[in-house]
Amino acid sequence: MAVDLKLRNSFGNVSIILMDDHLVELEHSYTSDRVRRIRYDRVESVVRWRVLPLGRMAIVGLLVAVPGLLMMFSSEQVFVTMGTAFLTIAACIEAIYIYAGKTHISIMRAGREFKLAGVVRPHKVDRLLNRMEADIRRTQEEATPSTSDESIELESTSESTESDTASPHIS
Amino acid sequence: MSDPPTITGFRCPGCKIGLEVGDSERTRCPNCAWRGTVMTFHPIDLKIDGGQAALSDDAACVHHPSKRAEAICAGTGDYICALCSIDHGGQVFSAEYLNTAGANTAGKAFDRTLDRPDRTVRFYIILCFIPYINVIWYVGWPVWVSLGWMKLLKARRLSKSDPLMARLVGPTQIVLLAILLGVVSLLFLVGSIYLMLFLFDAWSEGFASD
Structure with missing residues (x-):
């Protein structure tokens, strides 16, 4: 799959793609996607937490579980069977929502907060965040010349000075 | 440092x-x-490079005469300083150019929407199955089928030129959409020909009975 993570929201789907030095967030609509890019160079923190999607669970309960429950009280066998099926479906959906939960990701970059949220399985979020953390650290390390480079230059200079004095030049 | x-x-x-x-x-x-x-x-x-002051022998920026020119605008060919220069697509442009004549180039640089012609094609095909809308869709099939093929070719072109589109729309997806659109086009074409023949036969029989 080319998309690294797909978040399902109440108002549409959001896809996240991790590029080399930035993250792309795509809000899908019918014929185009709204693009937002978050560069890694000035990312300060990434916060992740999970909550229960109570709104969606309530909607599933109202639309699926309650009619199923009402059908169970009917004397007709067909309705009782349909009610059982509805309740089973509602129970499965609620279990999925409880397992996956609604994941929120907040990325703080240069004082601005970028929020991402949606229902997605936890291990997919773990995989995305592990890769994103590695990419962010690599991007920030590459952009910063480390002080160890200066010490290596000093050591090589001192070594070359010592070798010049130790071994006389043979013409 | x-x-x-x-x-x-x-x-x-x-x-x-x-x-x-x-x-x-x-x-x-x-x-x-x-x-x-x-x-x-x-x-x-964040490092903001305000540009260096121009000395007497230095080439000066056309928009900031007191600053030293450090690049040449790819749009106008003018000398520009570090403050004016904007990197886009491997070329350096001046902010003034991107604000005026190069606004199209600037728009591409800061695009906030990504056109998805592949999704448009899917939308066209799905509309065939939505009640009441499909009546209009069946009548106007030459228009949207032609548009669908153009959109598909555009999706193929974009997936080769734009790295983001390449990640989103793979060659398999393009081929599958082409097959689907081809089947739909063929069905509409055969159906229209059959309808025309049927109407022609009915009209001929009407004349014959007269």
């Missing part, structure tokens, strides 16, 4: 109070009992 600062704190998403990141990534807010995972990084400081 000094090391970039290490971020050690963040704001609790629940109650917005400042919290310190602990030794482990798992953090808990003592105020609202919010729990979550926090990762902190070393952000790079």
